[in-house]
Amino acid sequence: MKKATLFLTITTLSTLFLSHSAFAELHPGKVLHExxxxxxxxxxxxxxxxxxxxxxxxxxxxxxxxxxxxIGLFDDEIEELADYLNDTYYQHKK
Ligand code: HEC
Known part of the structure; x- marks a missing residue:
C-alpha cells in the first residue's frame, strides 16, 4: 500500500470511529449546557x-x-436541555 493510501485509510477510519462515538456519547443538551x-x-x-x-x-x-x-436559547434547545438535565440530575417522569 502506498503511503498516501495508507494515510487516507487511517484518516477515514478514525473519522468514522470518532463521529460514531461522538454520536453515542453526546446528548445535544449536554453540548448546549457546555x-x-x-x-x-x-x-x-x-x-x-x-x-x-x-x-x-x-x-x-x-x-x-x-x-x-x-441567553437566547430557542424552545427546542430548552427542550433538549431539559431532557439532558432530567437524565443527568432530576430523573422526573415526563
Ligand atoms: C448567572 C448565573 C446563572 C446562569 C449562567 C444560569 N443560571 Fe440557572 N439558575 C441561576 C439561579 C440564581 C437560579 C435560582 C436558584 C435558586 O433559586 O436556588 C437558577 C435556577 C436554575 C434551575 C432550577 C434549579 C434547581 O435547583 O432545580 C435550572 C434547571 C437552571 N437554572 C438551568 C440553567 C441552565 C440550563 C442554564 C444555561 C442555559 C442556566 N441555568 C444558566 C443562575 C444561573
Missing part, C-alpha cells in the same frame, strides 16, 4: 430535584434562566 456556560453558576448552585420537583418546573426554570440572563 456552550452556554450554565455551569458557571450551577456548580455553586447545583441542580436540586427536591426544589424543582416536576419535569414542567424544570422546563420553566431553564426558561427563566434563559429569559433573565438573555
Amino acid at each position: 456552550d452556554n456556560n450554565c455551569l458557571k453558576c450551577h456548580v455553586d448552585k447545583p441542580y436540586n430535584p427536591v426544589k424543582t420537583d416536576t419535569y414542567p418546573k424544570l422546563v420553566k426554570s431553564i426558561r427563566s434562566c434563559n429569559d433573565n440572563l438573555g
Whole structure:
C-alpha cells in the first residue's frame, strides 16, 4: 500500500470511529449546557430535584434562566436541555 493510501485509510477510519462515538456519547443538551456556560453558576448552585420537583418546573426554570440572563436559547434547545438535565440530575417522569 502506498503511503498516501495508507494515510487516507487511517484518516477515514478514525473519522468514522470518532463521529460514531461522538454520536453515542453526546446528548445535544449536554453540548448546549457546555456552550452556554450554565455551569458557571450551577456548580455553586447545583441542580436540586427536591426544589424543582416536576419535569414542567424544570422546563420553566431553564426558561427563566434563559429569559433573565438573555441567553437566547430557542424552545427546542430548552427542550433538549431539559431532557439532558432530567437524565443527568432530576430523573422526573415526563
Ligand atoms: C448567572 C448565573 C446563572 C446562569 C449562567 C444560569 N443560571 Fe440557572 N439558575 C441561576 C439561579 C440564581 C437560579 C435560582 C436558584 C435558586 O433559586 O436556588 C437558577 C435556577 C436554575 C434551575 C432550577 C434549579 C434547581 O435547583 O432545580 C435550572 C434547571 C437552571 N437554572 C438551568 C440553567 C441552565 C440550563 C442554564 C444555561 C442555559 C442556566 N441555568 C444558566 C443562575 C444561573
